[in-house]
Amino acid sequence: MASQLSFISNGKARxxxxxxxxxxxxxxxxxxxxxxxxxxxxxxxxxEVKAAPRTEGxxxxxxxxxxxxxCAHANGAKVQ
Numbered sequence: 001m002a003s004q005l006s007f008i009s010n011g012k013a014r015x016x017x018x019x020x021x022x023x024x025x026x027x028x029x030x031x032x033x034x035x036x037x038x039x040x041x042x043x044x045x046x047x048e049v050k051a052a053p054r055t056e057g058x059x060x061x062x063x064x065x066x067x068x069x070x071c072a073h074a075n076g077a078k079v080q
Contacts, residue, residue: 007036007046014044015052 003018020038027033027045036044 004052005036005049006052007034007044007049009036009044009046014046018051 004015005018006013006015016038022037022039024034024036027035032047034046034049036046
């Protein structure tokens with residue numbers, strides 16, 4: 001089962017696969033923020049970080065299509 005993290009960064013909802021995260025660490029200035037660095041080098045200052053487990057091949061409930069990681073129904077999130 002692949003898990004994903006959803007979060008808000010720069011006012012935009014985002015979703016990333018946990019296996020794509022190189023490391024993350026909490027902000028020492030703002031306890032509500034976490035810094036997330038992906039393996040490709042992209043960095044995010046994230047708020048409202050939530051884990052969202054997904055099973056491979058599970059259908060998207062709104063459209064009943066097989067979930068591929070780029071579902072348009074990901075609550076407005078941009079899937080990386």
